[in-house]
Amino acid sequence: MRIYEDLRLVQTRLAVLQNALVVVIVLLAGVFWHLQVVRGRYFKTLAENNRSRVVPIAAPRGPLLDRRGRILVENRPSFNIVVRPEHVEDLDDLVRRLSALLRVGEAQIRERLAERASPFRPVVIRQDAPLEDVAALEARHLEFPDVSVDVVPLRSYPLAAAAAHSLGRVGEIQKPQLELDEFAAQKPGDLVGQAGVELQYNRALMGKDGSRRLVVNSRGREVLELVREPPSDGPSLTLTLDQELQVVAERAFGGRAGSAVALDPMSGEILAMTSIPAYDPNEFATGIEPALWQKLTGDPETPLMNRVIQGQYAPGSVFKIVVAAAALEEGVITPRTSFYCPGHLAIYDTVFRCGRPEGHGMVSLHQAIAQSCNVYFYQVGARLEIDRIARWAKRLGLGAPAGVDLPHEASGLVPSSDWKMRTQRVPWYAGETISVTIGQGQVTVTPLQLARLAALVANGGHLVTPHLVKAVGRAARPDAPLDEPRLRPETIAAIRDGMCAVVNEHGTGWRAQLQSVEVCGKTGSSQVVASRVRQPTAHAVLPHGWFVAFAPREHPRIALAVLVEHGGSGGVAAAPVAREILAHFFQEQAAPKPKAPAVAD
Secondary structure, rough: HHHHHHHHHHHHHHHHHHHHHHHHHHHHHHHHHHHHHOOOHHHHHHHHHHHHHEEEEEOOOOEEEOOOOOOOEEEEEEEEEEEEHOOOHHHHHHHHHHHHHOOOOHHHHHHHHHOOOOOOEEEEEEEOOOOOHHHHOOOOOOOOOOOOEEEEEEEEEOOOHHHHHOOEEEEEEEEHOOOOOOOOOOOOOEEEEEEEHHHHHHHHHHOEEEEEEEEEEEOEEEEEEEEOOOOOOOOOEEOOOHHHHHHHHHHHHHOOOOOEEEEOOOOOOOEEEEOOOOOOOOHOOOOOOOOHHHHHHHHHOOOOOOHHHHHEEOOOHHHHHHHHHHHHHOOOOOOOEHHHHHEEEEEEEEEEEEEOOOEEEEHHHHHHHHHOOOHHHHHHHHHHOOHHHHHHHHHHOOOOOOOOOOOOOOOOOOOOOHHHHHHHHHOOOHHHHHHHHOOOOOOEHHHHHHHHHHHHHHHHOOOOOOOOOEEEEOOOOOOOOOOOOOOOOHHHHHHHHHEEEEEEOOOOHHHHHHHOOEEEEEEEEEEHHHHHHHOOOOOHHHHEEEEEEEOEEEEEEEEEEEEOOOOOOOEEEEEHHHHHHHHOOOOOOOOOOOOOOOOOO
8 A cells, every 4th residue: 555655656756747748849849940040130130240240332323414415413422431240349438438539429429329120231420521530440440340331422512502403412311201102112211212303214314233242250241242233333324414504504694593494495495494592402412401401491592492483472573575476476466566555554453563664655466565554464465365364374384284294393383274273263353454454463474484495486386394314324315306396486576575675775684785796675573462571671671583484586595584683673673684695605705895875774
């Protein structure tokens, strides 16, 4: 009996031991499964990184060239200071020592380290480091085994602000961009286009990154390079811009706010595009400082906005080109139709004033365009009515984007009776048409649209598509065929005669005269509401000054639009700017200024 009891005790103890062994085995199996399956990829990567590493080599973006092959945007070598934090034993100590050596705040370094997407990804803590910092770090490389210097290409803009809005800028890719298909190949930290041509043609400009496969020691230090795959540079983009004309256009404004754009009237190639005030895209190449970004975005002068394609302004008397074209095409007037201008017109229970208080007397269409007679066009607009004006304005390219190869182009606005009923739920009043007739009221345009309108008159009625890129690499952009003329030859001839009189027959644009080339143009002044003024001064409430032009009269080679914000009348403010641009284009830099006629602007 006792033997039986002793056997039961032994069996009980064996069962407990067996159960304990089973539990231990299960636990070990779970741990092994977790290490090999759940975290297997992590330890595999860690092991690989203990003996080899692939280091990417950034591919330079393609350069931007002007129409003559001169550099507009290029790449220069720069030095990035990089930390590989996975092997750092005391990260806080490393941060303190780097901060002292590089004169960079500890908080800035820690912020960069906190942003890393992977524990094995190197972190750039200083972009475009100065040579003295690179030399100091290389001299102490034994003290900083986990810090290295990478040579990377950096975007450089020799013209600085002179072409900032057309060329654009680059910057570190943003989170919303990573979700877009066009940036599918990019990863966090990559530099991509953020504005202008740099953004519009980002994919074309990007090269293919190369790589280096290295053998490294347990500290991550390079021992041997196994394989090197060199990067492929992005292709160059040849633009339609002329570098010298671009600089002249900016200088012609003398620091005043405004914009100018010049086109080839036959092809739509953009020869110059300037928007003032601007910014220096070089400040964005390595990541802009938060304080400077806040200054730029909060500036009431809106230096980041491309006024040529995004600024929407009342066109003023330049719109009379559209009204004249509509009236001639609709048979409301002929080139010989005349009206008497006493300096005002009483219509629709309102007295509308002319720009010349004493009036112009009896004027034909030719004289009305040359002297910018409001009363003449009041009469014409009342006969046309708003819907016919709107239809022809849209036919001539207003109220819709011009189709330029730049992002975020505005459409402007061409009002109509349907538009007002749809948006405001009230009918159109005939008196509103009178204001629209001289380019005031609700109608708005962009400078590019008005340059396109000037090109249409210059080329015989064809609506061209403005564009900035002439060739990608060696592949030239094919010339787009001209569409059918939007106006009859007789209409074009009458408007062209009037525009040439504006400059050459004592008209409002006489300040744009050149000595050897006949310039044809149209002035305009658009009123500015008080809420839009930049400063509460008398100058700030002056109207915007417009001038559109083409030259020469026969076989035109250039069409342009100039806007000087708060400059006053277009003849005084904008025509001289246009003259400087045209004088350079036709190589008349030393031409004397025109003599003032005996008539007022």
